[in-house]
Amino acid sequence: MAEKLLEVKNLKSVYKTRFNEKITAVDDVSFDLEDGKCLGIAGESGCGKSTLAMSVMGYYYPPLFYESGIVNISGIDITKIPYNQLRKEILGKEIAYIPQAAMNALNPTQRIINLIEDVMEEHISGITKKEIRKIAEDRFETLNLPKDVLQRYPIELSGGMKQRTVIAISTILNPKILIADEPTSALDVTSQKIVIKLLKDLIKRGFIKAMVFITHELPLLYNIADDIMVMYAGEIVESGEAEEVIFDPIHPYSNGLMNSIIVPEKGIKGKKLTVIPGAPPNLKYKLEGCRFFDRCLFAKDECKISEINMKYVNNRSYRCVLQVDELKEMYEDGKKPATT
Numbered sequence: 001m002a003e004k005l006l007e008v009k010n011l012k013s014v015y016k017t018r019f020n021e022k023i024t025a026v027d028d029v030s031f032d033l034e035d036g037k038c039l040g041i042a043g044e045s046g047c048g049k050s051t052l053a054m055s056v057m058g059y060y061y062p063p064l065f066y067e068s069g070i071v072n073i074s075g076i077d078i079t080k081i082p083y084n085q086l087r088k089e090i091l092g093k094e095i096a097y098i099p100q101a102a103m104n105a106l107n108p109t110q111r112i113i114n115l116i117e118d119v120m121e122e123h124i125s126g127i128t129k130k131e132i133r134k135i136a137e138d139r140f141e142t143l144n145l146p147k148d149v150l151q152r153y154p155i156e157l158s159g160g161m162k163q164r165t166v167i168a169i170s171t172i173l174n175p176k177i178l179i180a181d182e183p184t185s186a187l188d189v190t191s192q193k194i195v196i197k198l199l200k201d202l203i204k205r206g207f208i209k210a211m212v213f214i215t216h217e218l219p220l221l222y223n224i225a226d227d228i229m230v231m232y233a234g235e236i237v238e239s240g241e242a243e244e245v246i247f248d249p250i251h252p253y254s255n256g257l258m259n260s261i262i263v264p265e266k267g268i269k270g271k272k273l274t275v276i277p278g279a280p281p282n283l284k285y286k287l288e289g290c291r292f293f294d295r296c297l298f299a300k301d302e303c304k305i306s307e308i309n310m311k312y313v314n315n316r317s318y319r320c321v322l323q324v325d326e327l328k329e330m331y332e333d334g335k336k337p338a339t340t
């Protein structure tokens with residue numbers, strides 16, 4: 001069995017607002033990430049994807065607070081260690097994070113090589129500028145990025161090139177795990193494909209060992225993820241192998257996401273475009289029963305009142321009171337949302 005690089009168990013993270021409200025943005029989330037794998041996380045805006053990423057990195061700054069659970073990175077539970085140790089031993093080396101919209105946050109006054117110097121000098125004591133330049137040039141060459149980018153300022157790069165550069169900088173220390181938060185969302189389709197190829201190359205060439213790829217576009221994960229977790233209102237509602245979750249979703253929310261895609265993908269051509277009615281619940285309220293209840297076309301009264309636990313079927317899991325067969329039958333019967 002492949003080595004488990006990341007193990008998240010029952011993780012709960014909350015935002016505490018100045019109005020004394022508690023927003024549980026990551027609610028009892030568990031998953032593993034194995035060597036060589038790419039885990040895709042999909043879900044609508046506000047479902048907790050970025051909060052989960054920040055929690056896994058131990059980025060707990062007010063108003064975000066750790067509530068409970070464990071995050072094991074290479075055998076160390078990072079929720080139990082001081083921030084200094086986390087920064088010195090784990091961040092950047094064991095795990096790296098490319099935040100959402102990171103490419104727009106590059107320091108505009110520094111050339112790309114200076115940004116790489118900052119990262120390397122912080123982690124490798126005594127490294128010279130000449131050594132850094134050699135490492136950076138070799139890395140850019142291997143990843144098919146033009147070397148002259150190193151001497152440019154961020155403003156001189158196109159969106160796609162900026163994103164590829166951010167990825168190259170974030171992985172220059174060869175972290176075992178990379179968490180990429182919506183790395184393709186601001187890019188055109190061609191640039192998206194190039195960025196996805198670059199991320200795959202990082203694993204293929206052994207610069208990183210495993211990756212978490214976050215997106216709100218479930219079908220996009222077909223091109224990169226081995227496994228997928230679908231998040232809704234802070235919880236995982238479905239997980240399984242990428243191809244199965246995309247082409248044969250079990251949970252009504254995953255099914256809704258797949259029916260609402262705009263770009264046709266292999267195997268799902270000809271489907272009617274539909275929307276999921278309503279909006280996700282406000283996470284500041286205590287939520288009972290199924291969180292998707294109000295928007296689900298297949299909901300029954302019991303969905304609102306029962307506690308909905310994960311069900312495990314073969315290699316898949318989903319959070320719904322209904323059985324797989326019942327759901328499939330309803331999907332086939334065409335009990336679907338109104339077409340747009």
Ligand SMILES: Nc1ncnc2c1ncn2[C@@H]1O[C@H](COP(=O)(O)OP(=O)(O)OP(=O)(O)O)[C@@H](O)[C@H]1O
Binds near residue numbers: 049
């Ligand atoms: N600083 C904050 N203070 C209070 N609540 C917050 C804060 N940041 C996020 N939230 C809330 O936490 C929940 C999860 O937000 P998060 O940014 O993790 O979602 P997301 O899935 O990454 O969304 P998106 O696709 O838009 O990036 C949302 O309900 C959001 O309103």
Ligand SMILES: [Mg+2]
Binds near residue numbers: 100181
């Ligand atoms: Mg986000």
